[in-house]
Amino acid sequence: QKEVEQNSGPLSVPEGAIASLNCTYSDRGSQSFFWYRQYSGKSPELIMSIYSNGDKEDGRFTAQLNKASQYVSLLIRDSQPSDSATYLCAPAGFNKFYFGSGTKLNVKP
């Protein structure tokens, strides 16, 4: 079993729609959860962090965490073509950062 599972996609949504990205993790010791965006040929860029169960909103992004279900998600509202990228889920414990393989998102104009 992989430490982090993400649907590889591609997930295609029309411009202006809500994109929903999901992630499950296996290490119950994970304490912080991060979402990174990675454009093709570039390095990952931190876009969201969440530490406790529930929702956290930042602009068009909402992260959701359910530790009991070992599940974390990212919602992108009003998706834009510039959001087209691979989104990496990264649960973290002290001295351990796990990354999923990412979900590729395509936002069509």
Added chain:
Amino acid sequence: DAGVTQSPTHLIKTRGQHVTLRCSPISGHKSVSWYQQVLGQGPQFIFQYYEKEERGRGNFPDRFSARQFPNYSSELNVNALLLGDSALYLCASSWGGQGRNLPYEQYFGPGTRLTVT
């Protein structure tokens, strides 16, 4: 402020050679982590250093080693290069200081693209 910097940007080496990659963290950050990312996969954790001490190590062979200097910059060394070592090597910077009981956010540099032929 400058972000995380890495050098070189690209590197081509031959099997069996040795390589040294360098990283400077964000000013004020004391922790550096190294990752390997092969095409189509997420970054794989190699090492984490804080205040020159190794804090964590991923599942990589002993051919991989690293160190952190007093100015918090870091080097990743890989000996006896294999074709499978071809990847993007990423350095991530975090504050890593005391006073918080949660893992810190990590910020990535642009990476070094290593090709082994």
